[in-house]
Amino acid sequence: MTDRSQRQAPRLLPILLQAFVLAVCLAFVATEAWRLADSHRQAEAGAEQDMSNLAKSVSRQAADSLLLADGVLTGVVDRLETFGVQPVGELNAFLAEEVERSSRIRGLFVYGADGRWLASSLRTMPAGQNNQDRLYFRHHQRFDDGRSYLGPPIQSRSDGRWIITLSRRYEDADGRFAGVVLASIEAQYFADFYADFDLGHQGVIALVGQDGVIYARSPDNEGNVGRSLAATDLFRRIRGHHDGLLAYRSPVDQIERLSSFRRVDGFPLMVIAAESRNEVLAAWRKAAWVHGTLTLVSVLLCVVLGTWLARQLRLRELAESRMAQLARTDSLTGLANRRAFEEVLENEWARAARQGTSIGLLMIDVDDFKSFNDTYGHQAGDLCLKRVAEAVRQCARRPADTPARYGGEEMALILPGIDLQGLGEMAESVRLAVLALAVPHMESRTGRFLSVSIGASLTHPRSREDAEARDQLIRAADDALYDAKAAGRNRVALAR
Structure with missing residues (x-):
């Protein structure tokens, strides 16, 4: 490794440390972001699974309730078609007993072919009531399909509550339309059942018809029963599907x-079972925070620690x-010391040998x-050397x-890469620069001011490791310096 690369290597350590700290912080942040994203997906997936199981359970409960009501209707129709409506008292008691046995059915009613109330499970039957205008009644008048009919939620004429109706047609002995048997289930019954599930403060369970009408909802059942969702994006997205998962903004409360x-x-x-x-x-979010x-x-601590370590x-x-x-610098003059001189000469010698260039040397003596x-x-002498050194440096x-x-x-x-002419010119410029300092020297043998003698030598290195040749360059410059001194000082001499 070269001297330059050795000096550069330590300088890379703070940069490498900062890069390492940055990489650790980014990896830490990326890992945490991935973990949070994964836990977010798991939270939503868990909620969707819970809602899927709840929707399955609630749909089964709704089917069981309606099948129970349909079974009761079938029994009533069989009785009517076998024994007829009379006597009414016995029929009323039978209907009341059937309602008493089921907590899901609110009431049972028998209407004649003209829509009049013939019998019911109520204790008192309103006089003069007629249900010929009801949708379920008109349906059974038109269709003889032998199937029960689930009508839209309506408000009961007996107490004004929202009810869900399930009805069947019954016929006389000649197979003609004789009337309608109807079972009613309070919409609130389903809402109360849904309320037992803990879905938070904003969770919802709703029973909705295929036409988009709400049959029951928890919470706020009374305020939503009968409302149509047919025109909403929610209903358009689920129409025609048997089951599925859905993220939506509620058309009811915008949640x-x-x-x-x-x-x-x-x-x-x-x-529909949904959680906010x-x-x-x-x-x-709490865990994420x-x-x-x-x-x-942690990242800030890592950055602070990394910054502190890099600064250290x-x-x-x-x-x-x-x-x-300091180890390479002369403490008095600030120039390179003898050790640094030898290192630089060795490095420049190797470079000159590698590149095929020259190297010159001036030896300067006051x-x-x-x-x-x-x-x-001595203090003046030290100051004199400092000024001479500065002149040489300039x-x-x-x-x-x-x-x-x-x-x-x-x-x-x-002086690397210099020719003989340049070497002489440089030596002369140094000599003149020292004279220009005009440092008084009354004991000088060359004049009234301080002067220097300079020996110069030049060579073209052949081998990078030729220490003897380097020494010869120094000796040649020293010999030239001796010649300059012998010739009267304050002059430049080139090595012979």
């Missing part, structure tokens, strides 16, 4: 419900970077620095140019 509907076997009726979607999902809050808190990694990386920088220290003191304008403090008052400048 959204989950329901099951089922035909009543043997009769033109259907049962809001109540079905109440427990789910709790789990959602916990998930949010960055701080640690910054501290390590600073320590590494002229008469010992006498400067002796004359102006001349190293290319990104790869690396100034370094080689030791004492000696500095170096590594």
Whole structure:
């Protein structure tokens, strides 16, 4: 691994940590969302199953009630066709006894061919009543099919209550229409039965005819019996089906419900059992709120922890970077130190060998620095070195140019990819930059101001790992520096 990749690897750790935390949070949120969606489906599916079972049970109860009434009607018709209506007193007692034996039948009535009341299970029979106008009476006048007829809910003429009627035709000895026998069941009987089921505050069970008329409903039976749903979307969706599941908005109270509907076997009726979607999902919403809050808190904690850890990694990386920088930096001048100089020279040497380019080196020495220290003191000497180092740094304008403090008052400048002419020009610019500082040096042998001598060498590396050749480059620059000193200082000498 290269030095650059080694430096970049730690920098990726905070990013990788944040990516990992984000992935964990997303996975956590996705899992919780899937769990909530699944529990939502299960809640609705459970409610639909409950409603399906309830609709089956209620439809069976409705069928049993009507079959019981039909059985009683059949017995009354047989009696009438065998023994006739007379005596009326005995017939009334018989009808009352039949009603007494069944808690489902409210009343039994016998009407003549002209619609007059002939007998009933009531204690007192209203005088002058005639039911010739009733739909069930006209039906039996027209049809001789031997079957019972379930009429729409009507209000009783005896007490005004809503009743469901089941009737049969009876005939005289010559097979002619002799009248109608009718059994009535209170709509409230079904509503009271439905009320025993716990469907929450907004649940509904309704008994509806195939024409859309409501026969019974719990709750609010009296306010809905006789109402037609034929024009509603609800009835259009269930018409023609034997049973099924349905989510709908009620045309009665506008409440959204989950329901099951089922035909009543043997009769033109259907049962609708429904629960409010809001109540079905109440427990789910409560659990979703709790789990959602916990998930949010967990995600926030994870994000906070991940952010804190990433920040700690960055701080640690910054501290390590600073320590590494300090370990590679000369504390006085801020230039690369001897160790960093050697590392950079090795890396640039390998790159030059790989790319077939050159590498140049300047060795820079402050002229008469010992006498400067002796004359102006060590603090002034340190300040002098700082100013010289800054001048060298200002001349190293290319990104790869690396100034370094080689030791004492000696500095170096590594110049990758430079030619011989450029090398000389760079060395001269450094020399002039130091002179331009105009640092007084009264003990200098070259003039009144501080100056530097520079040795320059250039080579084309052949091998990436040739340490001896690198040393030769340094020795050549040192030799050139010695030549510059010997020639009178404050000058540049190129290696021979």
